Amino acid sequence: MNLAIFRSRSFGLILLVLVLLLAFGFVIMRAGPLAPTQVTVNPVKEGKLTPALFGIGTIEARRAYLIGPTAAGRVLRVLVDVGDTVKAGQLLAEMDPVDLDERIAALDASLARAGSTIAASDAQRRDAQARNQLAGMNVKRYQDLGEKRFVSSSAVEAKQQEAVSAQAGVSAAEANLAAARQDSLRLGAERDGLRQQRGNVRLLAPTDGIVTTRDAEPGSTVVAGQAVLKLIEPASLWVKTRFDQGRSAGLALGLPAEIALRSNPSRLLAGKVVRLDLVSDSVTEERIAQIAFDTLPTGISLGELAEVTLKLPTTQARFLVPNASLKRLNDQLGVWLYQEGKAKFVAVKTGQSSLDGQVEILDGLSGGEQVIVHSAKEISANSRLKIVESLAEAGK
Amino acid sequence: MINLAGRDILHSWGKFAFTGLGLGLLIGVTLTMAGVYRGMVDDAKVLLNNSGADLWIVQKDTLGPYAESSSLHDDVYRSILGLPGVAQAANVTYLTMQVRRGDTDVRAMVVGFEPGQPGEPGYLTAGRQITRSHYEAVADVKTGFQLGEQIRIRRHDYTVVGLTRRMVSSGGDPMVFIPLKDAQEAQFLKDNDAILNERARTATNPSLNRPGVPGLLEAIQASQASNRNVNTVLVRVQAGQSPEEVAAPIRRWKHLQAYTRVQMEEILIAKLIATSAKQIAMFLVILAIVSAAIVAFIIYTMTLGKIREIAVLKLIGTRSSTIAGMILQQALGLGLIGFIVGKVAATFWAPAFPKYVLLESGDAISGFIAVMIICALASTLAIRAALRVDPATAIGG
Numbered sequence: 001m002n003l004a005i006f007r008s009r010s011f012g013l014i015l016l017v018l019v020l021l022l023a024f025g026f027v028i029m030r031a032g033p034l035a036p037t038q039v040t041v042n043p044v045k046e047g048k049l050t051p052a053l054f055g056i057g058t059i060e061a062r063r064a065y066l067i068g069p070t071a072a073g074r075v076l077r078v079l080v081d082v083g084d085t086v087k088a089g090q091l092l093a094e095m096d097p098v099d100l101d102e103r104i105a106a107l108d109a110s111l112a113r114a115g116s117t118i119a120a121s122d123a124q125r126r127d128a129q130a131r132n133q134l135a136g137m138n139v140k141r142y143q144d145l146g147e148k149r150f151v152s153s154s155a156v157e158a159k160q161q162e163a164v165s166a167q168a169g170v171s172a173a174e175a176n177l178a179a180a181r182q183d184s185l186r187l188g189a190e191r192d193g194l195r196q197q198r199g200n201v202r203l204l205a206p207t208d209g210i211v212t213t214r215d216a217e218p219g220s221t222v223v224a225g226q227a228v229l230k231l232i233e234p235a236s237l238w239v240k241t242r243f244d245q246g247r248s249a250g251l252a253l254g255l256p257a258e259i260a261l262r263s264n265p266s267r268l269l270a271g272k273v274v275r276l277d278l279v280s281d282s283v284t285e286e287r288i289a290q291i292a293f294d295t296l297p298t299g300i301s302l303g304e305l306a307e308v309t310l311k312l313p314t315t316q317a318r319f320l321v322p323n324a325s326l327k328r329l330n331d332q333l334g335v336w337l338y339q340e341g342k343a344k345f346v347a348v349k350t351g352q353s354s355l356d357g358q359v360e361i362l363d364g365l366s367g368g369e370q371v372i373v374h375s376a377k378e379i380s381a382n383s384r385l386k387i388v389e390s391l392a393e394a395g396k
Numbered sequence: 397m398i399n400l401a402g403r404d405i406l407h408s409w410g411k412f413a414f415t416g417l418g419l420g421l422l423i424g425v426t427l428t429m430a431g432v433y434r435g436m437v438d439d440a441k442v443l444l445n446n447s448g449a450d451l452w453i454v455q456k457d458t459l460g461p462y463a464e465s466s467s468l469h470d471d472v473y474r475s476i477l478g479l480p481g482v483a484q485a486a487n488v489t490y491l492t493m494q495v496r497r498g499d500t501d502v503r504a505m506v507v508g509f510e511p512g513q514p515g516e517p518g519y520l521t522a523g524r525q526i527t528r529s530h531y532e533a534v535a536d537v538k539t540g541f542q543l544g545e546q547i548r549i550r551r552h553d554y555t556v557v558g559l560t561r562r563m564v565s566s567g568g569d570p571m572v573f574i575p576l577k578d579a580q581e582a583q584f585l586k587d588n589d590a591i592l593n594e595r596a597r598t599a600t601n602p603s604l605n606r607p608g609v610p611g612l613l614e615a616i617q618a619s620q621a622s623n624r625n626v627n628t629v630l631v632r633v634q635a636g637q638s639p640e641e642v643a644a645p646i647r648r649w650k651h652l653q654a655y656t657r658v659q660m661e662e663i664l665i666a667k668l669i670a671t672s673a674k675q676i677a678m679f680l681v682i683l684a685i686v687s688a689a690i691v692a693f694i695i696y697t698m699t700l701g702k703i704r705e706i707a708v709l710k711l712i713g714t715r716s717s718t719i720a721g722m723i724l725q726q727a728l729g730l731g732l733i734g735f736i737v738g739k740v741a742a743t744f745w746a747p748a749f750p751k752y753v754l755l756e757s758g759d760a761i762s763g764f765i766a767v768m769i770i771c772a773l774a775s776t777l778a779i780r781a782a783l784r785v786d787p788a789t790a791i792g793g
Contacts, residue, residue, distance in 0.1 A: 013409045024736045027743040054528040226610040244529040244577075246510075283471070283624070284577075307531070323527065324520040324558060328448070331483055331635045357524030357557070374521050377562065378445070391521040 036386035037377055041338045041370040044361070047320045049354040053251060053310040057241030057291065058303050059261075061232035064212070067203050068227045069095045075216050075228060076201075082214050086205040086231065093228050095201035100194060107191040114184035121180045125173035128166065135159070135166035209233050212302065237296060238274065241308045242286040249352075250312045251276065257291045262305040270294040273310065315352055319361040323353060325373045336379055338370040338387065343379050404702070404722060405729065415698065416730050419691060420737020426680070426687045427742040427763055431753040433676045438754045440566045440664040444657060447488070449514045449630035450639040452655045453646060460653075461490050461628040462566050462660075463668045470580070470626045472652065479645060481637040486513030487626040489579045492565060495539070495572055496548040502539045504572045505565035506549060508579020514630035517573050523558035529575050534558040536570035547572060550582045566664050568751040576626070584623035594620060684766075691734070691767065692774035695727045699778030706782045707790035720779045724772065731771035735764050 029035060074096040080086055138159045146156040209231040216228045239259055243251060253276055259269040275290040291308050325335045327345075334347040348364030365371075372379065374391055405412050443462065452461065453468070453476060460466025468487075476485040489508035494501040509515035511526050517534050523543045526532045533554040535541040538561070547554045554574055563571040574582070586594070595617055599605050605613045631654075633642045643654035655663065665673070699706075709719055739760055746753040 013405070013413075016409075016413055020733065020736050020740075023740045027740050054530070056530050221607070223608050223610065247529055323525045324523065326525075327519070331632070353527060355527045357527055375519050376521060378519055 036341075036384040037375055037379055038388045038391055039338065039343075039372045039376070039379070039385050040374040040390060041387055042322060042325065042373045044319050044321060044365050044367050044369045044371055046317045046367060047358070048314050048317050049320060049352065049358045049360065050314045051250065051312040051352040052355045053243055053248060053255075053312065054355060055241040055243035055286075055289070055308050055310075057239040057306050057308055059237055059300055059306060060240045061212075061234075061302060062236035062238055062290070063207075063233045065206055065209065065231040066227035067092055067205070067229045067231060068222060068225055069203065070200060070224055072221065072223045073098070073201065074221050075218050077218050078214060078216070078228065080211050080214075080229065082211050084211045086209060086211060088205055088207050090205045091202055092205055092211075093203040095203070097198055097201050100198045100201070104191055104194045104198065107187055107194060111184060111187045111191060114180060114187050117180040118177065118184060121173065121177035125170065125177050128169040128173040132163070132166035132170045135163035139163045203228060205231065207231070207233060232302070235296065237293065237300065237302070239271070239291040239293075239306045239308060241289050241291050241306070242281070242284070243289060245280060245285045245287055248287045251287060251289060251310070255310045255312065258309045258311070259291060259293065260307045260309075261297075261300065262307075263300075265307070269297055271308075309355070312352075315360065318351065319365050319367055320358045321348075321361055321365070321371050322373050323357045323359045325371045326350065326359060334364065336372040336375075338372050338385060341385055343372060343381060343383055343385060345381065402725075404705075405726065412726075412730070413733070415694060416733030417737055419694060419730060419734035421741055422687050422690060423734050423738030423763070423767060424741035424745075425738075426683050427738055427755065427760065428746060428749075428753060429676070429680045429683050430759045430763070431742065431746055431755045432749070432751070433673060433680055434754040434756050434759065435749075435752040436568070436669055436673050436676060437665055439564050439568050439752055440669055441661065442562055442564065443566050444660055444664070446518055446563050446571075447515055447630055448518060448632065450633045450657060451631035451643055451646075452660055453485075453629040453631060453650075454627070454653050454655070456651050456653050458653060459663050459667065461488075463663050466627050466653075467625045468627070468629060468652070470624050472626075472650075473629045475650065476629055476631060476646065479642065481633050481642040482631055483634040484514055484632040486510050486515055486630050487576055487628075488515040488630050489576065489583055489627045490565075491579065491583045492567070492569060493549075497539070497541065497545075502541075503569050504536075504539050505567075505569045506579060506582065507571050507573045508576040508583070508626070509573055510576050514632050517558070517560040517563055517571075520558045520560050523556070525558055526573070526575060527557075530578055531555065532557045532575065534560055534573040536563045536572070537561045538564070538570035539572060541572075549574065549578075550585055552578065552582075554578070562752070564752065566668050580623050580626065584625070591621065688766070688770045691731070691770050692777070695730060695771060695774040696778045696781070698726070698730075699723055699775075699782055703782070703785055704790060707785050707787050710785065710787040711790045716783050719782055723779050723782055724775045727771040727775035727778070728768060731767045735767050738763075 076094045076096040078093040080090075080092050086092060139156075139162075142151060142156045142159040145151045146153060211229055212232050213230040214228075215230065216222050216226070222228060251273070253273050255273045257271040257273060259271050260267070261269070271291045271293045273289050274292040277288040277290075280287040321335060326333060326348075327336060328334075329345050332347045333350065334345050336343045337346055346364055346369075349362040351360030351362045353359040372385070376391055379385070453472070454460035454466035455468055458464045458466045470487050473485045473487050476482060487508075487510065489506075491506045491508075493504065493506055495504045495506065507515065516525065520534065521537065523534070526534060531552055531554050533547050533556050535547065535556050535558075537559050541547060541556045541559070543556055543559060545556045547556060549572075554572075560571075560573075563573075565571065598617055598620065599613060604616050631642070633639050639656040643656055646652055646654040706719055742755055746755055
């Protein structure tokens with residue numbers, strides 16, 4: 001009986017010790033320094049990739065017009081509002097002409113008076129011409145009489161002097177008439193100038209477009225060049241896109257683009273690069289490209305944020321690795337290769353990369369190697385490794 | 397010769413096992429507390445490891461970027477790159493904030509970095525590194541985000557494209573890595589109400605909104621809304637260069653502060669987490685003392701509980717050394733079971749802690765030695781009591 005008790009007791013004890021040792025062993029193998037690092041690997045394979053550039057931009061109008069006066073003045077009336085469609089030549093707003101109308105009226109009156117002056121001068125000229133004719137006839141008559149010695153020579157000379165005076169009177173009258181005509185011309189030109197100025201305070205639409213802002217209201221004073229209204233040509237909307245300089249290699253005119261507007265990110269709009277700014281932003285280190293829509297979507301707003309993805313031509317087939325496998329060790333870019341449970345660092349030269357994280361390897365790999373992609377912790381050449389399908393924690 | 401200790405344990409193995417289990421849990425708590433302390437220090441160290449930098453360049457006269465706030469212009473890195481011995485220099489921003497995740501939010505440290513430069517996450521456990529220059533994120537697993545999920549930071553949604561682990565701030569907050577430009581914006585961008593308010597304030601300021609100077613107000617408002625600052629520039633020195641030598645001209649001529657790895661560790665461990673680490677360390681010391689006392693008392697009382705049996709042994713003429721050996725073996729056995737249980741327990745519950753608990757093998761070994769020494773010492777007390785027992789007590793005398 002005692003023996004049976006001892007047996008069951010020692011059995012229980014051995015079981016307990018076994019369980020404890022198993023748990024301890026498990027703990028040491030799993031959590032201690034002996035535990036292997038879990039990694040996932042990927043074979044190096046040849047493939048092609050489609051590099052792409054990603055940038056963000058805002059919708060802007062290629063052609064925007066600031067409509068304002070050329071001289072300082074007060075706004076008299078504004079005839080259109082934001083969102084109105086206007087035609088070329090349409091009156092949009094008018095500045096206060098102040099005394100322009102009155103000055104035109106004054107010049108009109110002056111012109112009329114100049115007309116009267118011309119008439120008076122003309123009459124005086126005709127009067128002078130009549131006197132001149134009479135004086136001419138008198139000279140002829142007195143010369144005949146003088147030759148026949150009917151009148152004294154002094155009387156003839158007096159008549160000759162009269163004729164010369166009459167001739168001078170005609171010249172003076174003609175000059176007066178020309179002066180009056182020039183005066184009238186001057187007044188006419190002055191009036192035309194004022195009319196032009198009067199027309200200039202009327203702000204007209206230079207082109208067909210849509211009013212985007214109304215910056216001044218009637219009564220407010222604006223300086224020369226300040227905008228009262230802003231107009232855009234709706235057909236000229238494009239996306240001013242900024243690309244990080246470090247990732248702008250391959251940016252070129254005509255590249256097809258996918259544009260996602262912030263208001264509707266799931267709908268991708270087609271477009272293409274229509275202008276590449278020669279000057280890039282040196283402060284933000286970005287290049288600027290203008291992307292035009294293939295077909296202009298309706299209901300878009302200026303200044304809206306847009307994400308632009310440019311697709312570059314597919315590259316030649318090369319070895320590809322995921323970008324998560326690229327590591328930097330002692331100043332060198334490379335990958336960790338899995339070789340019989342150990343990791344080996346190999347320096348590589350990388351080429352282009354795609355947005356889904358594939359990177360071209362130009363040099364350093366020969367294909368077929370197992371590249372370590374993910375790891376549960378930083379790996380070194382001494383790490384013990386264990387390949388898993390995916391790291392357990394990641395799925396949690 | 398039969399093993400008295402083994403016989404005795406077999407005789408009352410239930411009691412022995414449960415005592416060992418209780419002792420083990422106590423040792424487990426002590427080991428865990430040591431792990432909590434080590435984890436705190438390790439959090440600070442991985443922060444430095446993960447940044448992959450040899451030098452931290454921050455605003456002059458600050459202990460930034462982790463212990464104090466530091467603000468630099470984001471073109472400083474260009475002049476740093478031109479200095480001798482510098483291999484790489486990159487802008488980085490750090491911002492601890494609540495990141496929205498669905499209806500709840502997660503406390504995280506948002507790191508703005510440039511891909512391929514110091515500051516990027518060193519390794520991933522899933523997904524890929526960032527390839528777009530905007531609106532992508534790599535998150536630490538502790539944030540709870542999964543691949544493909546959207547993170548809301550300020551007004552933009554970021555797609556999680558990669559996961560990493562053990563990327564934490566010195567406070568243990570998991571990190572979320574986003575592109576530098578987005579991070580700069582997130583760090584200084586105010587909410588819409590605040591922006592509108594600020595615009596209105598500027599517009600009502602007569603010196604900033606002068607009639608006759610069209611465009612002035614717009615220019616001022618545009619300059620108010622942009623941010624060209626970063627928190628630190630991380631520098632990797634060329635192979636074979638001493639960081640201290642590279643740091644010296646930066647401190648002297650660039651009017652910036654440069655910290656080497658050693659100095660940064662000093663700042664983080666001796667300054668930033670000093671008080672909380674000391675708090676834990678103090679608690680650890682008390683817990684270790686209490687545990688030692690409890691282990692000693694348990695062994696002592698266990699022996700005293702067997703005083704009658706020991707008297708019988710003496711009565712039948714057992715040698716004192718045999719009795720002493722029995723007690724010592726039992727004490728050491730108890731200590732061994734306790735240690736194993738404690739170690740197993742600590743390892744199993746450590747991952748459940750919200751912050752990192754680092755169970756170091758060195759701690760475990762010194763813990764094991766300490767347990768054994770305490771058990772041996774406690775058993776000497778018990779042995780003295782056992783040897784002094786009068787054999788007469790065995791027969792009720």
